[in-house]
Amino acid sequence: MRVTPRFSWLPTPYRSLLLLLVWLLLNQSVAVIHLFFGTILALIIPWISAKFRDPQPLIERPLLALRYILRVFGDIITANAQVAVLILGPQRRLNPAFVRMPLDLQHDLPITILASTVSMTPGTVSADVYPCHDTEPNAGEITQRWLLIHVLNLEDEAELIATIKSRYETPLKEIFQC
Numbered sequence: 001m002r003v004t005p006r007f008s009w010l011p012t013p014y015r016s017l018l019l020l021l022v023w024l025l026l027n028q029s030v031a032v033i034h035l036f037f038g039t040i041l042a043l044i045i046p047w048i049s050a051k052f053r054d055p056q057p058l059i060e061r062p063l064l065a066l067r068y069i070l071r072v073f074g075d076i077i078t079a080n081a082q083v084a085v086l087i088l089g090p091q092r093r094l095n096p097a098f099v100r101m102p103l104d105l106q107h108d109l110p111i112t113i114l115a116s117t118v119s120m121t122p123g124t125v126s127a128d129v130y131p132c133h134d135t136e137p138n139a140g141e142i143t144q145r146w147l148l149i150h151v152l153n154l155e156d157e158a159e160l161i162a163t164i165k166s167r168y169e170t171p172l173k174e175i176f177q178c
Contacts, residue, residue, distance in 0.1 A: 009043075011050040014059060016042040056109040060177040068171045075121050075167070083122040086153055097154040098127070101161050103145040103169070110172045115147060117168050123152040 010016060023038035024030055059065050086094060105111050115126035128148040151160060 009047065012046045014062075015046050019045060054108070057107050057176040057178055059175055061175050064171060064175045068168075068175060071167065071171070072117055072120065079122040079124075083152065086123070094152065095154050097151050097157075099149045099151055099154065099157050099160060101147045101149055101164060103129070103147055104165075105169060105172060105178065106145070107176065107178055110176050110178060111145070111147070114164075114168055114172055118147070118149055118164065125150045 020038045020042040023041060024034060027034045027038075103111060103114075105114060111129055115129060118124050118126040126147055127150050130146055130148065131143055149160075149164075154160065
């Protein structure tokens with residue numbers, strides 16, 4: 001797995017592209033002057049801030065990342081409908097619980113994306129990732145990390161973990177090649 005280069009002339013190409021798109025959207029124009037200044041900012045800002053960032057894995061498969069985003073949007077819509085039915089239905093059907101999910105991911109960026117994905121999907125909220133590397137006595141050793149998830153209505157813990165792993169964690173491992 002590759003990580004972001006520290007001092008390249010274009011350390012984060014996707015971030016640069018995103019900065020350019022945001023610049024153009026904020027200016028609501030694709031005039032040459034906006035393209036020029038947006039490109040300059042998109043190149044300079046990541047280059048200047050590169051020394052302040054920790055190395056993170058690169059997106060190795062951007063088309064898979066796009067498919068992942070579309071899957072998450074679809075799951076958000078589906079989960080909204082499911083949560084609406086649960087909330088509007090009788091309260092005795094709710095079974096809130098905390099679930100500890102073992103993580104196969106090791107890098108902070110994919111774990112953060114996974115935790116954010118879980119939190120964006122209605123009915124689930126990621127509460128914690130532990131153990132943290134900062135508090136480990138032997139930071140050199142690889143330890144099992146867990147994602148603590150709060151679920152609005154838990155029916156089967158093993159099924160929930162398997163679903164999150166197959167729908168979100170496995171594609172993230174493929175996207176970042178980790």
